[in-house]
Amino acid sequence: MARFTVTQVVHAPATSVWAVMVDWRRHGDWAPLTAVRVTTSRPDGVGAEFVARTGIGWLAFDDPMTVELWRPPGGNDPGDEPGRCEVVKRGRVVLGRAGFSVVPLDSGRCRVDWDEDVTVTPHRVTRFAGPLLSFAGRVGFGATLRAMAGDVERQSR
Structure with missing residues (x-):
C-alpha cells in the first residue's frame, strides 16, 4: 500500500472550505491534468x-x-x-481509500488533513x-491543497 497524509491550513471558515472540498468537479481546478464528473443524481x-x-x-x-x-x-469555532x-477508490488503476478532515481553528481558519491508503495496479508496482x-x-x-486554499482564501476576502 502507498500511504500518505497532507495537511494545509486555510484562512477561511471550516464550513466554507468543506463546501468547496465536496464540490467534486472543482478538484479538477486544482489537480493538474484532472477532470472530475459526478456519476450519481446527487453529488453529496x-x-x-x-x-x-x-x-x-x-496515458489517462x-x-x-x-x-x-x-x-x-x-x-467554524x-x-x-x-x-x-x-471515499473508496474502485478503479482498475487505483484501489483503496482516501479521505479528508476539515478542522475548525481560531481566527476564522481551518486545517485540512488529506489522507490516502491506495494500491496501484499492477499490485507489484x-x-x-x-x-x-x-x-x-x-x-x-x-x-x-495549496491551490485549493488559495482559491478559497481569495473567495473569502
Missing part, C-alpha cells in the same frame, strides 16, 4: 459517486470513487466537531514502489 452524502480522469490521451486513467462517510463540520469525508508512490502523493496532493 453517502453513496455519491464520481470519477476523476487524470492524464493525457492514452479513470479513478472512480464512492463516498462512504459524510460528516460536515459542526461549525475551535472545539466544533471537525468534518470528515471518506505498489509493493516495490510504495515509498516512491507515497512521496509522489504527498507532493502532488500538497500542491493540490
Whole structure:
C-alpha cells in the first residue's frame, strides 16, 4: 500500500472550505491534468459517486470513487466537531481509500488533513514502489491543497 497524509491550513471558515472540498468537479481546478464528473443524481452524502480522469490521451486513467462517510463540520469555532469525508477508490488503476478532515481553528481558519491508503495496479508496482508512490502523493496532493486554499482564501476576502 502507498500511504500518505497532507495537511494545509486555510484562512477561511471550516464550513466554507468543506463546501468547496465536496464540490467534486472543482478538484479538477486544482489537480493538474484532472477532470472530475459526478456519476450519481446527487453529488453529496453517502453513496455519491464520481470519477476523476487524470492524464493525457492514452496515458489517462479513470479513478472512480464512492463516498462512504459524510460528516460536515459542526461549525467554524475551535472545539466544533471537525468534518470528515471518506471515499473508496474502485478503479482498475487505483484501489483503496482516501479521505479528508476539515478542522475548525481560531481566527476564522481551518486545517485540512488529506489522507490516502491506495494500491496501484499492477499490485507489484505498489509493493516495490510504495515509498516512491507515497512521496509522489504527498507532493502532488500538497500542491493540490495549496491551490485549493488559495482559491478559497481569495473567495473569502
